[in-house]
Amino acid sequence: MKHELLIRWLFYFAGLFILAFGVSLTIEGKALGISPWDSFHYGLFAHFGLTIGQWSIIAGAFIIFGTCLFTKSLPKLGALINMLLIGLLIDFFTMIIPEPHSLIVSTITFITGVLIIGYGIGIYVSAGLGAGPRDTLTMLISEKTGMNVKKVRNMIEISVLAIGWLLGGPIGIGTIIIALFTGTILSYSLPQSKHLLELIIIKFAEKASHPAH
Numbered sequence: 001m002k003h004e005l006l007i008r009w010l011f012y013f014a015g016l017f018i019l020a021f022g023v024s025l026t027i028e029g030k031a032l033g034i035s036p037w038d039s040f041h042y043g044l045f046a047h048f049g050l051t052i053g054q055w056s057i058i059a060g061a062f063i064i065f066g067t068c069l070f071t072k073s074l075p076k077l078g079a080l081i082n083m084l085l086i087g088l089l090i091d092f093f094t095m096i097i098p099e100p101h102s103l104i105v106s107t108i109t110f111i112t113g114v115l116i117i118g119y120g121i122g123i124y125v126s127a128g129l130g131a132g133p134r135d136t137l138t139m140l141i142s143e144k145t146g147m148n149v150k151k152v153r154n155m156i157e158i159s160v161l162a163i164g165w166l167l168g169g170p171i172g173i174g175t176i177i178i179a180l181f182t183g184t185i186l187s188y189s190l191p192q193s194k195h196l197l198e199l200i201i202i203k204f205a206e207k208a209s210h211p212a213h
Contacts, residue, residue: 003204008127011197015124020089022120025113028097031106033172036161043167053091063133067140078130110174118185126193
């Protein structure tokens, strides 16, 4: 059991690391537009300073605080780690990734980022150690209203997109691409990640039960 939990946490952290790298690539390829939440964070950064990652953490903290008040429960460890680590890693990666200086390079950077985001989400979700603040909010609203998750998620994304647009965040064809294709990539990455995780857990279990002499 200890081995399995350790492997799941390694998967969780690897997924967050990969996800943040993908997000940072889309931010650097922002000539095409970025996701609604990232556009919102970017708009706050452009108007009020701090960094995109720091605004991601602040927004996540408000969401976690609000959901905890509503549910009268303490935040889950996975949500807190997600909130902090993603924001810190976004700032780290955007600092070291060079900014593209042509539309072609921006396009390649952006599309690569979208693919990596899909696989990062698949890997961290497959660990089963808790969702991030925004996913938790989606599930809570869905549970309390009876609306399906997709409809709730779309409503939240559209609302955040509108605020991001008002703040001057990068909105464009890339925003639509992220909205349309992240779910499609996730439909492949999640089962692949779950299968890989199960294989690794089984291998470790077999090794533990048959130690080398």
